[in-house]
Amino acid sequence: MKPVLHHCHQARSMRSLWLLHELGLDFDLVVHDFGPDLRSESYLAKHPLGRVPALEIDGAVLFETGAITEYLCETRAGGDLYRAPGTPERMAWLQWLHYAETVAVHAASLTQQHIVIYEDKDRSAVVIKLETRRLEKALEVLDTHLNGRDYLLSGFSAADISVGYSAYVAQFFVDLSRFENLSRWFETLSRRPAFQKALPPEGANIIYKSGRCEAPVVS
Ligand SMILES: N[C@@H](CCC(=O)N[C@@H](CS)C(=O)NCC(=O)O)C(=O)O
DSSP: OOOEEEEOTTSTHHHHHHHHHHHTOOOEEEEOOSSGGGGSHHHHTTSTTOOSOEEEETTEEEEOHHHHHHHHHHHTTOGGGOOOTTSTTHHHHHHHHHHHHHHHHHHHHHHIIIIISOOGGGSOHHHHHHHHHHHHHHHHHHHHHTTTOSSSSSSOOHHHHHHHHHHHHHTTTSOGGGSHHHHHHHHHHHTSHHHHHHSOOTTOOOSOTTSSOOOOOOO
């Protein structure tokens, strides 16, 4: 049975989609609208919180992008994308793989404030300011690490995919060009054919419809 990936365009499931393309695996893709569709009884049976991604694979359903990345690399010949236990870059691979979520949670919070909450009066200027600053700090760490490096590790790996998605989503809230090394790295990643295949197709229902969200004027 082919793996089945449950995905919403531009959501964290983009990490798993990008990875599946990098691995050259044959899989089916189920695209959900980012909204009530994710709370259907049939989807909740796959992911108990109704979130994406969920990956149907090897007779089970696996959720959490970090776990999906580790499992796919372990079981589907991750090759250069993987750093197996006992190899020199194992620790760094795990660290950056999961640091991707540290970055993404701030972007997710900003997505809630700017997009999911659509009445200005319901948004919080304090949360927006705090989360933007925390996102910038998390990006600064990457920018410093990427000084003089092409990738997070000695070569392109699944860690770049995981963090690369976080940078993709961060660009909707922060001007990435302020981070020279990060921008250079992200530009390299975004030229990869597998990344481009994971982008939403023309006319798809997307989350970030209006490009970068400016800090709203809220009282
Ligand atoms: N830590 C989880 C986060 C999953 C997650 O929260 N996904 C978001 C999309 S980026 C989602 O499905 N949100 C829908 C909702 O909260 O209703 C992972 O990395 O897979």
